[in-house]
Amino acid sequence: MIRSELVQRIADENPHLYHRDVERIVNTIFEEIIRAMEAGNRVELRGFGAFSVKRRDARIGRNPRTGDAVSVEAKAVPFFKTGKQLRERLNGGSE
Amino acid sequence: MSDKTLTRMDISEAVFREVGLSRNESAQLLESVLQHISDALVAGETVKVSSFGTFSVRRKAARVGRNPKTGEEVPISPRRVLSFRPSHLMKERVAAGTRR
Secondary structure, three states, X not given: OEHHHHHHHHHHHOOOOOHHHHHHHHHHHHHHHHHHHHOOOEEEEOOOEEEEEEEEOOEEEEXXXXXXXXXXXXXXXXXXXXXXXXXXXHOOOOO | XXXXXXXXXXXXXXXXXXXXXXXXXXXXXXXXXXXXXXXXXXXXXXXXXXXXXXXXXXXXXXXXXXXXXXXXEEEEOOEEEEEEEEOHHHHHHHHHHHHO
């Protein structure tokens, strides 16, 4: 499923909404999650999962082709942890 | 850099502000977005959200685990796990945002 199919499924269920509004709603949801993480915040959507930011220390990396040492600066990376309910559903657990 | 936890309330509040639906309907729409993503994943589909990231389901084989406290061997049954791969855009924005 891709973004446009998700929008379509929501639009089908909500015939009273304009398609472009459904698009804005879906975009806003994803945009807000990114915006929160940009600010270093966590987004917890209970049952679904939690988006958080993990910090990676600076390290000495290597160019895999030449073997040269290169310094990699400290950075923050997005992380997602699956929620309990979704994890159980994936394994045929409680629906 | 702050360290807050946002919840459904905060996200649906943003939908409410952006689109001008009622708070109640905004919350319901957020719920159905999460529901549709979950349903697709449970059905084994990969969910690709451009400029956000990709959710995919991976199968893990059965293996023998160990209770770290007692050292006892316990069988771990085959399972499906969800993995999320952030888009380049998300990675860049998160890295840039938290560097400030």
